[in-house]
Structures are given as C-alpha cells and as structure tokens.
Amino acid sequence: MGARTYSIGEAAKESGVKVPTIRYYEDIGLLGRIARSDGNRRFYDRSDLSRLSFIRHARELGFEVDAIRTLLRLQDDPDQTCEAADAIAKARLDDVERRISSLKLLRSELKKMMHECAAGRISECRVIEILADSSHHHGRLVEP
Amino acid sequence: MGARTYSIGEAAKESGVKVPTIRYYEDIGLLGRIARSDGNRRFYDRSDLSRLSFIRHARELGFEVDAIRTLLRLQDDPDQTCEAADAIAKARLDDVERRISSLKLLRSELKKMMHECAAGRISECRVIEILADSSHHHGRLVEP
DNA sequence: GGTAACACCTCAAGTTGCTAGAGCTTCAAG
DNA sequence: CTTGAAGCTCTAGCAACTTGAGGTGTTACC
Numbered sequence: 001m002g003a004r005t006y007s008i009g010e011a012a013k014e015s016g017v018k019v020p021t022i023r024y025y026e027d028i029g030l031l032g033r034i035a036r037s038d039g040n041r042r043f044y045d046r047s048d049l050s051r052l053s054f055i056r057h058a059r060e061l062g063f064e065v066d067a068i069r070t071l072l073r074l075q076d077d078p079d080q081t082c083e084a085a086d087a088i089a090k091a092r093l094d095d096v097e098r099r100i101s102s103l104k105l106l107r108s109e110l111k112k113m114m115h116e117c118a119a120g121r122i123s124e125c126r127v128i129e130i131l132a133d134s135s136h137h138h139g140r141l142v143e144p
Numbered sequence: 145m146g147a148r149t150y151s152i153g154e155a156a157k158e159s160g161v162k163v164p165t166i167r168y169y170e171d172i173g174l175l176g177r178i179a180r181s182d183g184n185r186r187f188y189d190r191s192d193l194s195r196l197s198f199i200r201h202a203r204e205l206g207f208e209v210d211a212i213r214t215l216l217r218l219q220d221d222p223d224q225t226c227e228a229a230d231a232i233a234k235a236r237l238d239d240v241e242r243r244i245s246s247l248k249l250l251r252s253e254l255k256k257m258m259h260e261c262a263a264g265r266i267s268e269c270r271v272i273e274i275l276a277d278s279s280h281h282h283g284r285l286v287e288p
Numbered sequence: 289g290g291t292a293a294c295a296c297c298t299c300a301a302g303t304t305g306c307t308a309g310a311g312c313t314t315c316a317a318g
Numbered sequence: 319c320t321t322g323a324a325g326c327t328c329t330a331g332c333a334a335c336t337t338g339a340g341g342t343g344t345t346a347c348c
C-alpha cells in the first residue's frame with residue numbers, strides 16, 4: 001500500500017491554505033523539508049497535510065506565526081508537559097479579551113459621536129469636532 | 145505677540161504623535177507644507193498641532209489613513225454637509241461591531257480549549273489536539 | 289572659543305502575513 | 319504534437335509605521 005501523496009494544488013484544497021501561502025509557509029520554515037518530484041514539483045504526504053491544517057486552524061484563532069512555530073515544536077515532542085502550549089493559548093486569550101474591551105470602548109465613542117451628529121453642516125459636525133478636540137484623549141484604544 | 149512655534153520634538157510631546165511618525169505623516173501628505181528654519185528644521189504652529197491631534201485621535205479610534213485624509217478635507221471645508229463624515233464614522237462603527245462579534249467567538253473557542261486542558265503531557269493536550277483537529281474548522285474567525 | 293551632548297536631518301530598509309504578477313517549465317489530455 | 323492548466327522562481331506590493339546609518343545644527347558648559 002503506497003502512501004498517497006498530493007500536489008500543492010490538492011494540498012491547498014485539502015488543508016484550506018492557498019497555494020502561494022503554502023509555499024510561503026515553507027519559505028519561512030513552518031513546514032520543514034518538502035519532497036520534490038523529478039520535475040521539481042512539491043508533493044505532500046498526509047502528515048504534511050495535518051501540519052498545514054494545524055497552522056490554518058491556529059491562524060484562524062489569531063495565533064501569530066511565531067507562536068505557531070512554538071506550538072509546532074511542542075506538537076513534535078509529545079513527552080513535554082503542555083504548560084508551554086497552555087501559556088501560549090492563555091496569552092492569546094488575554095490578548096483577545098483586551099481587544100474586546102478596547103473595541104467596546106471604541107464602539108461607545110463612535111456611537112456617541114454619531115448620535116450627536118445632527119446631519120447639519122461640517123461647521124457644526126460632532127464627528128469632526130470630537131476628533132479635533134484634543135482634550136478628548138485616552139490611551140491606545142486600538143491595538144498595534 | 146508673535147505666534148509661538150514648536151520644534152518637531154515639542155510638537156511630538158504636545159500632540160502625542162512620535163517624531164518619526166510626524167515626519168511620515170508629512171511625507172504621505174496629511175499635513176500640508178510644514179515651515180522650515182534657516183537650519184532646515186521643521187517648525188510647527190498651533191494649527192499644525194491641532195491637525196496632528198486630530199490625526200492621532202482618529203487613528204486611536206481606528207480610522208485608516210485614507211479615511212482620515214477625507215475627514216481632514218471635510219474639516220477644511222466647513223460649508224459641506226456632514227453626511228460624508230457621518231458615513232465614514234458609520235462604516236467604522238460597523239467594522240468595530242463585526243470585530244467584536246468575531247472576537248467573542250474566538251474567545252469562547254479559546255476558553256473551551258483551555259478549560260479542557262488538564263495540564264498533562266503534550267500527547268494528551270487539548271490545545272494541541274484541537275488545533276490539529278481538521279474537522280474543527282469555521283470560516284475566518286479573525287479579520288484580515 | 290572649543291567641545292560634547294543632543295536634537296534634528298535624509299534616505300533606506302525592516303516589520304507582519306501574506307498576495308499578485310512576470311516569465312518560465314512541466315505535465316496530462318486529446 | 320499541441321494546447322492549456324498547473325507548477326516553478328523571484329520580485330514587488332500592501333498598511334502604517336519603526337529602526338538604523340550616517341551626517342548636520344544647536345545649545346550648554348568650561
């Protein structure tokens with residue numbers, strides 16, 4: 001039973017990661033060595049596909065490539081405690097919480113702003129006014 | 145009474161925009177012509193400072209530079225209706241709402257993940273497992 | 289008046305996570 | 319044998335800055 005292999009296009013379909021993105025992930029070292037055919041085409045096996053799905057899923061959850069690199073190293077080394085993986089997930093959760101609350105602040109700012117704008121002329125537009133009002137400043141409402 | 149002027153460093157302090165960022169904003173045409181001293185140093189007057197504060201505040205609220213460009217044009221032209229400004233603010237509000245709800249989804253995913261992880265070894269770590277589980281996929285949880 | 293420290297200048301390149309394009313090769317089908 | 323799709327490499331571009339190199343101007347102190 002020869003193990004099935006996949007072209008980059010098939011790998012893209014299976015994993016949900018686009019073709020150029022797969023090549024990019026290889027470039028930045030997320031995938032390790034990928035086998036090549038005689039005609040210099042990449043081909044992938046099942047384990048490559050799971051790695052791709054792993055990466056895609058983690059990216060969907062907003063993990064940065066660097067965090068994913070670490071998670072992949074952990075995955076490759078199943079005897080370690082999952083403390084490190086836990087810490088990464090926790091950091092991500094904290095980040096998400098922070099973003100949510102700053103976006104909520106933002107939302108109320110924007111709502112207030114729009115609510116007060118009575119569709120008149122710019123000279124009395126609250127949107128513009130509030131933006132121009134330098135007394136009106138908080139820290140970073142939007143994350144970097 | 146000669147109108148007071150400010151060096152770029154002072155302008156940075158007053159407006160809360162960093163020095164290189166001020167130069168950058170000038171480069172991309174957000175500030176118009178900035179006066180120069182004999183020794184080729186930029187100097188700023190009060191109106192430059194308000195423009196900078198305006199930009200900073202808008203950026204804090206997450207408006208893109210292009211939107212800010214439009215808002216600044218509107219501000220310079222006080223006889224227009226504020227419809228356009230309103231539309232920009234509304235688009236931003238919609239964007240913020242979208243982000244909030246996708247982040248909330250994300251948060252519950254992450255919480256579930258961490259909750260199930262019983263601090264054991266990687267081989268049985270739910271964080272890693274869930275990420276690896278390709279059946280576990282939704283659309284874009286995170287905005288582009 | 290000299291000199292040291294510091295703010296300022298310009299220009300180029302790096303950041304993040306890809307995406308898009310040009311220009312070429314390889315492969316499978318008809 | 320030809321055509322068209324899919325592959326290849328390499329480069330450049332996006333947003334909104336930040337960082338760095340290498341040079342000039344200004345100010346404070348002795």
